Amino acid sequence: MAVYVLDHYYLAITVLVTTAYQLLGFAIAWTFQFDKITDFTGGSNFFILALLTLLIGNEFHARNIVASVLVMAWATRIAGFLLFRVLKTGSDNRFDEIRSNFFKFLGFWIGQIVWVWTVSLPVTILNSPAISDTTRSGSNPAFGTSRDIAGVILWALGWLIETISDAQKFRYKSAKGNPKDKPIQTGLWEWSRHPPYFGEIMCWWGIWILCLPPTTNGSLPSSSKSAQYGAIVSPLFTLILLMFGSGVPTAEKPQAKKFFLMSYGDNAKQEHARAWSNYKEYLRKTSILIPIPPFIYKPLPQILKQTLLLDFPMYRFDEGRDGAAAIEESRKSFV
Known part of the structure; x- marks a missing residue:
């Protein structure tokens, strides 16, 4: 039998577990002022929630097992890679400006609580008594529908892209x-x-997609189906976070600033004179998110790139405004 813990959807218990785990991580990171466990704590939290809800839900149908294992595999990969990377580099410069500020640093960890709990919702709800009790008393549709296969294939392709590209960049930055x-x-x-x-x-x-109720299962109450469809906040939150929060915005302008200063900063070197022009050519021919061959992407109209292909103007480094600010900032830091 499934274990009822606070509510039928396991929302409260997963909030409490996530909050406790992240605040413990914050206490350690703040006390010792280091970055070794920050990303690891975030990634491993997904593993904990998937395993916890699977075990206490006590529902070991193929869909529950496959969905939980895929989440745990994703969590293991990202937590392990990020821990390995920070151990190699020694620190994470993303936290340089907030590591010594209690409330700013705590704010990051609170954001991590929201991220983990929200993105874990599909598997949390799937493993909960609200779903498992109905499938136990009614029919349990076989796993392996075309939608199930589509969900697994989509996850597998995404996992491979994420894994391979992380390894490629780490190898590139490590090579001389x-x-x-x-x-x-x-x-x-x-x-x-x-x-x-x-x-x-x-x-x-x-x-x-994998955690959605099977179309052949008419025994699920409308509230349970609504909860599973409502878990779409997970992929939507991931998309919004990476496109407008801690993903692309925190990477695009800082990288552009680096190449701009290589060419025009006070410490610019002759061998890096073409750094900024190289970078602008890179922007013209390389899609910001969706992988597209450069020979197809480069000639596309700018309006198409900045709308359907998500390369929004907000990501652009303005040579006049941002460039002048970057040069002034580099002068102050040099002095």
Whole structure:
């Protein structure tokens, strides 16, 4: 029998577990002022929620097992990779400006609570008594419908894209001799400026599709079906977060700033004179998110790139405004 914990959908218990785990991580990171466990705590939290809800839900149908295992596989990969990366680099410069500020640093961890809990909703609800009790008393549709297969394939493609592109970039940055005046343009990075983000978005759309109620199961009450369809907030939140929050916006302008200063900053070197022109050419031929061959993407109209292909004007580094601010900031830091 499923274990009822606070509510029928496991929403409260997963909030409490996530909050406790993240605040413990915050306490350790704040006390010792280091970044070694920050991303690991976020990624591993997904594993904990998937395993916890599967076990206490006590519903081991194929759909529950497959969905939970896929979430745990995604969590293991991302938590392991991010831990390995930070151990190699020693620190994460994303936290340089907030690590010593209690409330700003706490704000990041609170955001991580919201991220983990929201994105985990499809598998949380699938494993909950609201769904399992109905399938136990009624019919349990066989796993393997065309929609199930589509969800698994979408997750698998996303997982491969995310895994391969992360490995390609890490290998590129670790290798000696790569040109410093050009961004990475090898492997999947030749077709997309942010392939790991694209892969992550695909993974969570796949999980949501996999966790939807089978169309042949007429025994589910409308409230349970609504909860499963409502879990679409998971892939939507992932898309919005990566496109407008801690993903693309935090990567695009800082990278543009780096190449601009290589060419025009006070410490610019002659061998990096073409860094900014190289970067602008890279922007023209490389899709921001959806992998597209450069020979197809480059000639496309700018209006199409900035709308349907998501390369919004907000990501652009303005040479006049942003460039002047970057030069002034570099002068102050130099002094």
